[in-house]
Amino acid sequence: MSEKGQDEQIGMGAKIGFFIMAAVGCAFYYLIFLNWVLMVPIQNLPYPYK
Amino acid sequence: MFSVNNKKKKIGALILLSMIGMLLLLPFAQMDVSAQGKEEAAAEESAEPAEGEIGSKGKDKQYGGVNEFGIVSGPPAPEMVYPDSYGSYGDYQSRTLLWVSNQQHLYFGSFVLAVPMFVFVMELIGATQKDRKVGKKFDDLAHEMMKISLTAYSVTAILGGILIFTFLALYPGFFGYLASIFKPVMHIYALLFILESGVLYVYYYGWDAMNDGNGNWKWTHLGISCILNAIGIVLMVMANTWIGFMMSPAGVDESGRFLGDIWKVIHTPLMVPIVIHRILGNAAFGGGVVGAYAAFRFLSSKTLEEKAHYDWMSYIAMFMGILNLIPLPFAGYWLMREIYAYRQQMGITLMGGLLAWVFIMQATMIATLFITVNYYLFQAMGRMPGAERYYPAFKFLLAILVISTISWLTPHTLVMTPAELKAMGGQQHPVVGNYGVMSAKNTAINTMITTTVLTFCLYQRANRIITVPWAWKGNCFLILLFAMAWVNILFLGIYGYFIPANVRIGLSVPQVVSTLTTLFVGVAVNTKMLKGSKEVAPIRWGQMSVRGAYALFLLAVAFTWTMAVMGYLRSSVRLHWHVNEIMRDNSPWAFTNPLGYAGNINSMNVLLFWTMLLFVFWLSSLAAKKAPSKVTADAGEAVPAASH
Numbered sequence: 036m037s038e039k040g041q042d043e044q045i046g047m048g049a050k051i052g053f054f055i056m057a058a059v060g061c062a063f064y065y066l067i068f069l070n071w072v073l074m075v076p077i078q079n080l081p082y083p084y085k
Numbered sequence: 086m087f088s089v090n091n092k093k094k095k096i097g098a099l100i101l102l103s104m105i106g107m108l109l110l111l112p113f114a115q116m117d118v119s120a121q122g123k124e125e126a127a128a129e130e131s132a133e134p135a136e137g138e139i140g141s142k143g144k145d146k147q148y149g150g151v152n153e154f155g156i157v158s159g160p161p162a163p164e165m166v167y168p169d170s171y172g173s174y175g176d177y178q179s180r181t182l183l184w185v186s187n188q189q190h191l192y193f194g195s196f197v198l199a200v201p202m203f204v205f206v207m208e209l210i211g212a213t214q215k216d217r218k219v220g221k222k223f224d225d226l227a228h229e230m231m232k233i234s235l236t237a238y239s240v241t242a243i244l245g246g247i248l249i250f251t252f253l254a255l256y257p258g259f260f261g262y263l264a265s266i267f268k269p270v271m272h273i274y275a276l277l278f279i280l281e282s283g284v285l286y287v288y289y290y291g292w293d294a295m296n297d298g299n300g301n302w303k304w305t306h307l308g309i310s311c312i313l314n315a316i317g318i319v320l321m322v323m324a325n326t327w328i329g330f331m332m333s334p335a336g337v338d339e340s341g342r343f344l345g346d347i348w349k350v351i352h353t354p355l356m357v358p359i360v361i362h363r364i365l366g367n368a369a370f371g372g373g374v375v376g377a378y379a380a381f382r383f384l385s386s387k388t389l390e391e392k393a394h395y396d397w398m399s400y401i402a403m404f405m406g407i408l409n410l411i412p413l414p415f416a417g418y419w420l421m422r423e424i425y426a427y428r429q430q431m432g433i434t435l436m437g438g439l440l441a442w443v444f445i446m447q448a449t450m451i452a453t454l455f456i457t458v459n460y461y462l463f464q465a466m467g468r469m470p471g472a473e474r475y476y477p478a479f480k481f482l483l484a485i486l487v488i489s490t491i492s493w494l495t496p497h498t499l500v501m502t503p504a505e506l507k508a509m510g511g512q513q514h515p516v517v518g519n520y521g522v523m524s525a526k527n528t529a530i531n532t533m534i535t536t537t538v539l540t541f542c543l544y545q546r547a548n549r550i551i552t553v554p555w556a557w558k559g560n561c562f563l564i565l566l567f568a569m570a571w572v573n574i575l576f577l578g579i580y581g582y583f584i585p586a587n588v589r590i591g592l593s594v595p596q597v598v599s600t601l602t603t604l605f606v607g608v609a610v611n612t613k614m615l616k617g618s619k620e621v622a623p624i625r626w627g628q629m630s631v632r633g634a635y636a637l638f639l640l641a642v643a644f645t646w647t648m649a650v651m652g653y654l655r656s657s658v659r660l661h662w663h664v665n666e667i668m669r670d671n672s673p674w675a676f677t678n679p680l681g682y683a684g685n686i687n688s689m690n691v692l693l694f695w696t697m698l699l700f701v702f703w704l705s706s707l708a709a710k711k712a713p714s715k716v717t718a719d720a721g722e723a724v725p726a727a728s729h
Contacts, residue, residue, distance in 0.1 A: 061562075061569040064569075065569050065570060065595075069598050073595050073598065074591055074594070074595060
């Protein structure tokens with residue numbers, strides 16, 4: 036099935052819904068998971084050879 | 086393959102090989118005997134040795150806790166006196182001579198270490214391919230790569246000999262001390278070198294004899310490749326421990342007396358990051374050199390078939406090089422972090438003081454590398470029908486790369502006249518100066534790597550039409566994955582200006598992970614999307630533009646020059662020490678060479694290396710040539726080959 040055919044089958048609502056979900060997912064991953072969850076243990080890591 | 090009649094010969098050969106192996110182990114037995122003798126002698130002496138004498142307790146310079154003390158097992162580092170402890174050729178800088186021989190040996194050593202790694206991967210791909218035609222293509226490629234490496238191997242050994250003689254002639258005092266410290270492992274190094282030569286020759290010359298497609302012999306051959314690579318890596322690790330010891334000595338006391346535990350001498354604070362950084366660097370460099378070889382053969386090929394082969398080879402080599410180039414800045418960052426942790430002053434000398442400008446040079450080179458890689462991929466898409474739809478994106482990708490480059494190579498401070506300084510209101514420019522700090526630079530390099538990953542994703546789908554039912558969702562996800570990664574990288578870069586330095590250093594981790602996410606997740610999703618995709622038309626291998634081939638030369642030369650300049654940096658950071666804080670350099674050449682001089686020597690090193698390498702390339706192409714046959718109609722009998 037061509038890409039165009041796929042596009043026709045997906046409704047605008049579903050497209051926007053998926054976009055929002057993916058955007059929230061990516062934002063959560065980068066901004067919350069990486070920046071916050073990863074940062075906390077890194078700040079408290081004992082430094083080698085000190 | 087091997088005939089049954091040869092069975093006896095085979096057994097005889099194996100017995101002979103085992104005997105040679107046993108002979109190689111003799112020095113170890115000798116070592117044990119001497120160690121026993123020492124222990125006995127020490128036991129006989131009832132009196133407690135005085136402090137600092139052999140057998141007394143010594144405090145380790147680096148290790149703490151349970152590893153703090155060791156038994157003094159060697160004399161202190163000798164004090165170097167000029168001219169007694171040094172040799173020279175007239176007034177010429179001995180250091181420069183050593184520098185050149187070291188650099189040349191390192192170039193060839195890196196190359197012959199990296200190529201077998203690629204060859205292993207290529208051969209493995211070849212052996213595991215279901216389509217035997219494609220499998221053979223990879224196998225031939227691996228064989229050809231190995232051929233270049235074999236010639237370079239002899240050059241490496243010769244340069245290694247020259248390096249040792251240079252050390253002995255010009256720095257006998259220093260070399261003697263280093264040899265006394267590393268005595269327990271120096272012979273292992275030499276013996277491993279012999280072993281590597283043996284395995285290498287069996288591996289190369291046994292290629293055709295063991296080539297049964299993907300049968301047992303092929304897998305045995307791959308096993309030999311594994312052994313070859315393992316020996317190569319151990320050799321490199323051992324050589325790296327010497328420079329690790331020179332930069333951050335351990336396992337010795339304050340005056341350089343060996344404390345009896347060779348592992349502590351090997352495992353210095355900087356050893357692990359140096360080793361990782363060098364393995365990745367060597368692999369990236371090896372990819373660059375093989376890519377240049379393929380580009381050279383591509384440009385000089387006469388037939389389209391040959392051109393197609395070398396076009397394909399250059400792409401594979403470039404790809405392998407880039408695969409190692411991408412994690413390289415992170416390994417470098419880790420090394421710098423460990424240097425700061427070891428001696429803060431050393432870190433400051435490197436990044437904020439005497440040698441800070443070298444990092445600007447390095448930034449220029451690495452930016453060149455990434456722009457060149459993107460340029461090559463843009464050019465390569467020219468031979469992929471269907472890539473036209475991505476052409477409009479190139480200018481934007483290039484714009485991101487150029488902006489990042491400009492930001493990355495903006496210096497923190499400038500060398501200025503007092504009048505200029507006054508006009509600017511300080512050493513730091515009020516606007517441009519903001520781009521001279523690590524926050525901006527980390528952001529720049531991460532943006533560049535992310536952009537390169539995106540270009541690669543476009544390259545992957547250039548001549549394909551995606552047919553998976555979830556194509557729309559996949560595209561939407563990929564756009565967001567990249568866009569949000571850029572947002573996060575930029576956000577962390579800006580946020581870094583508002584927080585203290587110790588917290589800012591931590592920000593680099595989520596920045597790097599953002600970049601790596603696009604690399605691993607982005608490429609994985611893209612590849613998954615391409616499964617079962619339709620081809621617009623096959624790639625027109627061999628029709629790569631000449632500019633694309635030249636880009637590969639630029640890539641390889643940029644790798645070489647970066648290695649030279651960063652080698653100068655790493656070595657110079659010891660300042661006036663042969664062995665940091667233990668053995669002072671008292672020769673007239675203990676000063677740090679100015680950048681201009683270093684630039685000239687580095688450029689000369691690069692030129693020398695490439696001249697020698699061109700010779701190696703030429704030799705490899707010579708092996709494939711045959712003299713025109715002069716056999717006449719009456720020459721029916723077999724004629725022996727002419728002697729030479």
